[in-house]
Amino acid sequence: MNMDSTLKPVLATAAEHAPAVDADGRFPSEAVSALGTSGLMGLPLPEQVGGLGAGPPEFAHVTAELAEVCGSTAMIYLMHICGAMTVLASPPPGLPSLPSEMATGRTLATLAFSEPGSRSHFWxxxxxxxxxxxxxxxxxxxxxxxxxxxxxxxYVTSVLSADEPGTVDLYAVQAGRPGVSVTGSFRGLGLRGNASSPMCFDVTAPDTTRLGPAGAGFALMTETVMPWFNLGNAAVSLGLARSALKAAVRHTSSARLEHTGQTLAELPTIRARLARTSLQLEAATAYLQQAAASIAAPDEDTPLYVLGVKALANDTALTVTDDAMRVCGGAAFSQHLGIERSFRDARAGHVMAPTADVLYDFYGKAITGQPVFG
Ligand SMILES: Cc1cc2nc3c(=O)[nH]c(=O)nc-3n(C[C@H](O)[C@H](O)[C@H](O)COP(=O)(O)OP(=O)(O)OC[C@H]3O[C@@H](n4cnc5c(N)ncnc54)[C@H](O)[C@@H]3O)c2cc1C
Incomplete structure (x- = not known):
């Protein structure tokens, strides 16, 4: 399969609808259904369940490309892959057709972890x-x-275990179960099409819908969710950053000061800022690619990549999108450049758990020999 030719029509659909998705704060149904028919919903899932059998590098590539055209679509895709890979890691015996439903896009998955009580401490x-x-x-x-x-x-849903006191269990909760409800609306600064609303799961869940043995939830969160989520979230951040930088280069290379005969990019301060921003993005992209390769073939460095990649990419996206706004001046406030949407969308990455600041703390503990979750 040629991944880029499969991705191309999905990107075209996502790009076409992205401005309206953002303006109206509506779910990007067109792009999600294009992803479903493309096969990409099963990108890293094994071929035995109908997936494409690709790995973390391909997942990071597709997610970043999606984010370049529609941040909301990319985030929805990321959450689906995280939910699907977590189910795949410990398939619940009571839902045997679930892996193939997710691989073929018939079932869209997501994670329901964050709670008002423990806030961003999703674990x-x-x-x-x-x-x-x-x-x-x-x-x-x-x-x-x-x-x-x-x-x-x-909805892959986390709870304190009924069987192993003080430990975490994950349950595969299907949308149709009685007691599953959306309890509020989502009006975000960015990623406005995400439908990231509060929900209540007031449910009875059979043991056969639990992922793994009782008490296995924390290990699934740290060993499966975190690598896929941190990598994919980093890819979203860098896709948004690349979109903003490309638009800034286009605008500053064409917008002219007629009285001096110069483009904005011919101003030394502007081209120097573009250069610095571009190098930050390339450095973070190289780190992302190293992290993806490390997650694909884990060794002793992989845990550090998992902790570092999201924080680095989240903060790089904040800097790059901020600089893109700055070099484009007042024009960037207008929606026609598309930069303000990337700027708003990029604000979400660093507050999504594990937050960038928590990851710096974890990374710092890891390199100084302290227990990360201690
Ligand atoms: C667009 C969007 C989509 C989301 N989608 C999902 C989803 O699908 N599923 C899901 O489960 N959750 C989701 N979340 C929730 C997200 O993962 C976080 O739980 C949420 O953003 C945390 O917000 P809060 O106000 O509770 O942060 P708080 O926990 O109150 O954090 C406030 C500040 O304190 C800092 N902080 C907290 N603890 C520490 C620490 N130990 N060390 C250093 N700094 C710390 C944080 O970094 C942050 O800067 C989503 C969030 C957003 C914004």
Missing amino acids: APITQAKHNGGDDVRFTADKSWVTSAGHAGL
Whole structure:
């Protein structure tokens, strides 16, 4: 399969609808359904379940390309892949067709981790699951932000285990289950098409829908979710940054000061700022590619890449999109350059958990020999 020719029509669809998705704050249904028919929803899933069997580098490439044209679509895609890879890591025996449904795009997946009580500390749900007399558990989980809320078919939901006190369990909760509801709306500064609304999961969940044995949730979060999420979130950040930088180069190379006969890019301060910004983006992109290769073939450096890649890319995107706004002057405030959308969308990455500041703390602990989650 030629990935870029598969991706091209999806990018065209996402680009066409991105301005309206942002302006109206609506879910990018056209792009998500184009992703579904393209096969890319199963990009890193194994061929045995209908996926394409690709790896982290291809996933990072596709996610960054999507972000260049529509940040919301890229984030929805990222959450789907994270949900799907987590299910794949420990398929729940009660839902045997789930992997192939996700691989072929029939079921859109997402993660329902963040809670009002533990905020961005996604590894520490407050919701306690309890046994319901038999093998089922019951829980009422208020989740503060769930991307694709009301659009996803599968919510990978975290709770405190009913069986192993103080540990975390993940359940595959299907949208159609009684007690699954969207409890608010999402009006974000950026990523406005994400539908990242609060949800409540007031459900009875059979043990056979749990991912892995009781108490396995924390390991799934750190060993499966974090590598895919941090890598993909970094790719979204750098895709948004690249989009803003390209637009800034285009604008400053063509906008002229007629009285001096110069373009904006001929001003030394502007071209120097573009150069510095461009180098920051290239350096972060090279690190992203190294991180993707390391996650594909893990060794002792991989945990550091997992911690570092998101923080570096999130902050690079803040700098690059800010500089792109700056060199384009007042024109960047207008929507026609597309830079202000990338600027707003890029603000989300560093506050998405694990937040960039938490990752710096973790990375600092890791390189000084302290326990990361201690
Ligand atoms: C667009 C969007 C989509 C989202 N989608 C999802 C989703 O699909 N699923 C999901 O589960 N969640 C999702 N989230 C939630 C996200 O992952 C975070 O949980 C949320 O953004 C945290 O916001 P908060 O106000 O609770 O942050 P807080 O936890 O209150 O953080 C406030 C500040 O404190 C800092 N901070 C907190 N703890 C530490 C620490 N230990 N060390 C250093 N600094 C610290 C943070 O970095 C931040 O700067 C989404 C968020 C956004 C913005």
